Amino acid sequence: MKVFAHRGASTQYAEHTRAAYAHALAVGADGIETDVQLTADGQLICWHDPTVNRTSNGQGSLDAHTLAELRKLDVHSWKTRSTKLPSEYGDSSNQLMTLDELTLMLLGAKRPVELAVELKITRTNAGHLEEAVLGWLQRWGWDAATGTLCPGGHASEVKISIMSFSRRAVDRVAETVPAPYLCPLFNAHDVQALHIGGPHEVSSGPADLLGPSTSWLAHHPSVLRRWTDEGRTVRMWTVATDRQFATARQLGVQQITVDNPQWALHRVQHPLSVASFV
Template sequence: MKLFAHRGVMAHHPENTMTAFRAALDAQSDGIEADVHMTKDGKLVLIHDETIDRTTDGHGQVATMGLSDLRRVNAGVKFEVEEKIPTLEELLELCRGTSLRLNLEVKTDIERYPGIEERLIDVIVNQRLPVEQVVFSSFNHTTLNRLNQLAPEFECAVLLAQPLYDLAAYCEKIGATAVHPHVRTLTDDEILQLHQVGLVVRPYTVKTVPDLERFRRLGVDAVFVNDIEWAKAYSTP
């Protein structure tokens, strides 16, 4: 069972920052999960929310701000350190030449960001990151379908907070080959059924030892965790 660092090692560093991502690399995580938004000048930035209010010392919506505006705020304020909101290019540069899988959650479920799918593909291709190193996920499954139509060579994963009827057929329809369910969304039998039809399963966000043990027993492909070292300590058989 592989371990993906959720927003980097956010248990000990400001989430979605280069320090958190470097900590995931240093901890030898199998993958990194990051959240992608688009600025008003078309730049792809890594931050969880549609606004910068919760995670920085600034205020405003990402969609109405340029990259230069976002670079002036401190994304490390909750940890009393100085951090910048990173661009996607910076994370791609960190991951290039490593074995890390990069899960990019495209945050179009509230703010649609017209053209973000094309921009994502362009940036990744221009940065020359291997296709097999990238996974796209989103709660907006229309975005996943668009990404699949634009570049079917990339893996797409359905993010789920609630159960969905005939999930395997649904994934086939939109072009997804993986499912990223909340830890309580799917039963054991449902997870096993998804594996039987060849779908990859990576639950989020695992924070307890019983959940780690459950998913290891079920043989899921990976889990998302906030603390890689903690997960490693309790994931060793």
């Protein structure tokens, strides 16, 4: 089972910051999950919310800020309650991360690592965000056959997948990104997803890599089992408890997204029995 750090190690450090990503790599996470959006000046930035209010000392819509304006915000002390960080994780002046900066960090890890990029589609960025991410893949020499980045024509150990809750966004990038590296996201109330691989399937969209929420553990375990039996890769989000981890493992889930990768990696090495929770 592979462990993806949700917005970095977001239990320990503020989500989407240099410290959160660096800590996830330091503890051995198999992959990093990051949300991306566009700034006012068209830069790809690692950010979740449509506003800057929750995770910085700023106010207003994210896409109303240029990258230079965002660099001036405090994006980490809301979580740590301190401006101090371990020296190896940077300082308060460089915690905000662009997608290119995160890419460089992963390449610098010099080990196999995966980057799951979630397209956070909004009314204003739809179409533009997908185009920007495809441009990013091209700049870094992404090889669609292997899913890996090849900067300067040299193969790296960094593998990329693209995710989104927006089916339209998934369709827009599907011509460039093959199904094994394209992950539609959904929760337990997504009726269309229930039919993936079933007799009443209504979509011929990509379904090699699937991103259900943990609520499927309670509502649709038989569907998950069918998917894994059919050889589909399931990347479940966001696993947070021993019960969720043990049940996901029993159902054959191959990848999990977690806020605390150190905890999850320990569970991979020392699994608990599902029976112990019954």
